[in-house]
Structure formats: structure tokens, C-alpha cells
Amino acid sequence: MSRSTRPDLASLVAGLALVGFGTVLLLDQLDVFDLRFAAVGPMVCAVVGAILLGAGLGRRA
Amino acid sequence: MNDEPQQPPEADTPEPAPTAAPQAPRRITRSRSDRVIAGVAGGLGRYFNVDPVIFRIAFAASLVIGGLGGLLYLAAWVFIPEGDDAQQAAAPPRERSGALTVLAVVALVLVAGPLLLAPVLLLLGAGLFAGLLVLPLAAIALVGFLVWWLVTGERPMGSTRDVVIAVALGAGLIVLCSVIFVAGAWAAAVGGGTVVACLVIAAGLMLVAGAFRGGMRWLILPALALALPVAFVAAADVDFDGGIGEREYHPTSAAQIRDRYELGIGSLVLDLRYVRLPADGKNVVLDVGIGEGVVVVPENLCVASQADVGVGAVQIFDRESGGVDVDWEEQQSAPRGKPVLYVHGDVGIGLLQVKHAAPGESFRDADLEPGNATCATEGARG
Numbered sequence: 392m393s394r395s396t397r398p399d400l401a402s403l404v405a406g407l408a409l410v411g412f413g414t415v416l417l418l419d420q421l422d423v424f425d426l427r428f429a430a431v432g433p434m435v436c437a438v439v440g441a442i443l444l445g446a447g448l449g450r451r452a
Numbered sequence: 453m454n455d456e457p458q459q460p461p462e463a464d465t466p467e468p469a470p471t472a473a474p475q476a477p478r479r480i481t482r483s484r485s486d487r488v489i490a491g492v493a494g495g496l497g498r499y500f501n502v503d504p505v506i507f508r509i510a511f512a513a514s515l516v517i518g519g520l521g522g523l524l525y526l527a528a529w530v531f532i533p534e535g536d537d538a539q540q541a542a543a544p545p546r547e548r549s550g551a552l553t554v555l556a557v558v559a560l561v562l563v564a565g566p567l568l569l570a571p572v573l574l575l576l577g578a579g580l581f582a583g584l585l586v587l588p589l590a591a592i593a594l595v596g597f598l599v600w601w602l603v604t605g606e607r608p609m610g611s612t613r614d615v616v617i618a619v620a621l622g623a624g625l626i627v628l629c630s631v632i633f634v635a636g637a638w639a640a641a642v643g644g645g646t647v648v649a650c651l652v653i654a655a656g657l658m659l660v661a662g663a664f665r666g667g668m669r670w671l672i673l674p675a676l677a678l679a680l681p682v683a684f685v686a687a688a689d690v691d692f693d694g695g696i697g698e699r700e701y702h703p704t705s706a707a708q709i710r711d712r713y714e715l716g717i718g719s720l721v722l723d724l725r726y727v728r729l730p731a732d733g734k735n736v737v738l739d740v741g742i743g744e745g746v747v748v749v750p751e752n753l754c755v756a757s758q759a760d761v762g763v764g765a766v767q768i769f770d771r772e773s774g775g776v777d778v779d780w781e782e783q784q785s786a787p788r789g790k791p792v793l794y795v796h797g798d799v800g801i802g803l804l805q806v807k808h809a810a811p812g813e814s815f816r817d818a819d820l821e822p823g824n825a826t827c828a829t830e831g832a833r834g
Contacts, residue, residue, distance in 0.1 A: 399667025406659030
């Protein structure tokens with residue numbers, strides 16, 4: 392009996408997106424750069440979109 | 453002669469009494485076929501042998517006048533099981549009860565009567581109830597439904613109880629996320645943004661690891677609920693240092709003016725109308741997390757300003773700029789011997805305002821009037 396090792400795409404994409412998002416937030420907290428709404432808005436949309444995309448593709452697979 | 457087949461006597465069970473077979477008690481069940489939402493009115497109509505439309509009208513009318521019927525309907529949806537329509541159809545129909553129909557009509561009139569007699573009060577009550585209970589409950593149920601659907605990838609299905617449990621779990625997840633959202637925002641605003649950002653990274657790593665062990669989709673929403681407020685607080689540059697409340701400062705000499713005034717949430721007023729500034733001017737910094745920072749100056753004072761507002765507006769005399777990511781800078785110079793007040797504002801969410809007023813005059817409701825007449829504008833941008 393073969394056991395599937397395919398990862399859950401939604402969790403994987405969401406995890407990677409959140410790691411990236413958290414890193415950006417951490418760099419802002421460390422004053423590496425100054426986060427503004429002009430950047431946060433698209434970034435949040437990109438993260439949420441990536442998660443939804445991952446969930447959708449995972450469901451189709 | 454007995455034509456009935458003979459049953460072999462059983463040793464342990466007594467002989468059944470030769471009486472009529474006991475009739476199973478009638479149960480209220482929800483109708484599978486005669487339904488608009490969950491078949492409650494259809495089931496009640498069948499049980500009482502009354503036209504279900506009467507129950508439907510009563511439920512709908514009660515929603516307008518207080519909503520008790522709506523709650524009863526929800527309770528009936530949860531606690532009354534679905535019936536077997538085929539079995540119910542096979543049961544001999546009872547004669548329609550005229551008394552029950554009259555009773556139902558009277559109840560309907562009693563319910564709908566106040567609606568006709570006092571429409572204004574009822575509308576107010578309905579609006580109040582709808583605003584306070586029904587709409588939030590309906591919204592929570594809908595959100596719970598959608599959350600469950602999104603998290604599991606499957607629409608809540610099965611028995612009513614299963615659906616209710618799924619919706620409740622979805623709503624519970626939203627409540628949990630709301631708590632996390634507020635806690636994350638508060639932690640970031642009081643200086644714990646680094647810790648929260650690390651928690652977001654840790655949650656992301658857990659999700660990546662969990663993806664290879666069957667998935668951890670339930671963690672996605674809480675992790676997002678933690679990350680989003682930090683991003684919002686960071687973008688707005690909200691800082692809760694300085695506490696919460698209303699602060700008014702009325703220095704009477706330049707020496708009493710601090711370099712920096714801070715307030716977390718609330719209103720901060722710096723009244724400089726009674727101060728004679730030194731000829732080389734003075735710098736003041738207003739740092740407000742959420743709220744307003746107001747500087748009141750005498751009419752003949754030249755004011756230069758620079759401000760960052762995350763979400764809100766800057767109003768310097770009769771000039772203003774608003775929106776998100778508001779950057780404001782207005783350089784000014786004054787004639788020789790005249791001081792310049794340099795105002796640096798940092799407002800997360802809210803308003804930075806500089807206005808002038810005569811000593812003793814109320815500045816609270818004063819209109820924004822032109823200022824800086826005593827200085828020459830070198831450049832302004834907002």
C-alpha cells in the first residue's frame with residue numbers, strides 16, 4: 392500500500408506566504424525600512440490571493 | 453374457530469393481552485417536502501392539521517415585531533427532527549381542526565395587530581432588535597458557514613445538528629481570530645511588534661511543516677489574524693506610548709514647552725497662546741497613536757510643519773490634506789526677530805491640527821482660518 396507524500400498545497404502556500412509576510416514585518420520593526428499602507432495593501436492582497444490560489448489548486452489536485 | 457395463525461408460546465414472555473395495539477405517540481417533525489427554509493411551519497401545520505401558511509405568516513410577522521418567532525424557529529430547526537414524509541403521508545389524514553385554525557388566526561391577529569396600530573413604535577423596535585440581535589446573529593451564522601466552507605473545503609452538510617455544529621465551529625474560529633486580531637494589534641502598538649512578527653513567522657513555519665503531515669489549514673486564519681493587525685499598526689505607525697485619555701497642556705513660558713508630547717489614544721491639545729517664543733523659534737513633536745493632536749497658537753505666530761499621518765488628515769490653519777500615508781511638509785521663514793514654531797506631527801490614525809485663536813477664545817469649534825500671515829511660504833506639500 393503506497394502512502395501519498397504530496398503536501399497539502401493550501402497549508403504549504405499559506406505557510407510560505409506567512410513566513411515572507413512575517414519577515415517583512417520583522418524588518419519593519421527592526422527599522423530596516425518603513426512600511427507604508429501603499430506597500431501593505433498590495434502585500435496583504437498578494438498573501439491572501441496566494442492562500443486562496445493554493446487552496447483552490449490543492450482542491451483540484 | 454379462530455382464523456388467526458397461532459403464535460408459538462414463548463417461555464419468557466407473557467402472553468400479550470388481547471387489547472388493541474398501542475398507538476405510537478404522534479411526534480412533531482419537520483417536513484421534508486413542504487418547506488420554505490427548514491420545514492418547521494410545514495411540520496407544525498401537519499401536526500396541528502392547520503394550513504402551514506398561517507405558521508409562516510406568524511413567523512414572518514414576529515420577526516418584524518420583536519423576533520421571538522425567529523428564535524423559536526431556529527430552536528425548532530435545531531431540536532425538531534426531520535420527519536419521514538412517506539410515513540406521514542401513509543398515516544390517515546386527520547380532519548382539519550376548525551378550532552385550531554381559529555386559534556391560529558386569532559394568534560396571528562394578536563401578533564400583527566400592534567403592527568397595524570403602532571407602526572412607528574414597531575419599526576423602532578424592529579430596527580432596534582434587528583440591529584442588536586437578529587442581524588448580528590444572522591451575520592455570525594453566515595460567516596461561520598462560510599468559514600467552515602473555506603477551511604474544510606466542503607459545505608456544511610448532513611443532519612441539522614451537524615450543520616449547526618459546523619456553523620458554530622466556524623463562528624467560534626472567527627471569534628478566536630477576532631480576539632487574536634485585537635490582541636495582536638494591541639501588542640504591536642505597545643511595542644511588541646517584533647515578538648508578534650516572530651510569532652507570524654513561527655506560524656508560517658508550522659504551516660509549512662504541517663503541510664507534509666496532512667495539512668494544518670485551521671491555523672491559516674488565526675495566523676492571518678495575527679499578521680494583519682501588525683501590518684496595519686506598522687503602516688499607520690500607531691504607538692500607544694503616552695496612555696489613553698484627553699490631555700491639555702497650557703504652558704505659559706517657552707521653558708515649560710516640552711520637546712515631545714505623546715498620547716496613545718485620545719485627544720492631545722497643546723495651547724501655546726500664552727507663550728512668548730524665543731527669537732530662534734521652538735520645536736515641538738506631537739506623537740499620537742489614535743486620535744487628534746491640536747496645537748493652538750496666537751494669530752501672529754509663524755508656524756512651519758511636518759507630519760506623517762497613517763490614516764487621517766493634517767489641517768494646518770486653512771490648508772489640509774487627508775487620506776492614507778499622508779506626508780505633510782511646509783517650510784516657513786519669518787522676518788528677522790520673529791520666531792518660528794516648528795511642529796512635527798506623527799499620528800497613526802486621526803488628525804493633526806494647527807489653528808489659531810485669541811487668548812480666552814474657545815478654539816474647540818473655531819473654523820479653520822488662514823494663518824502664517826507673518827511669514828513667507830517657501831514651499832508646501834501634502
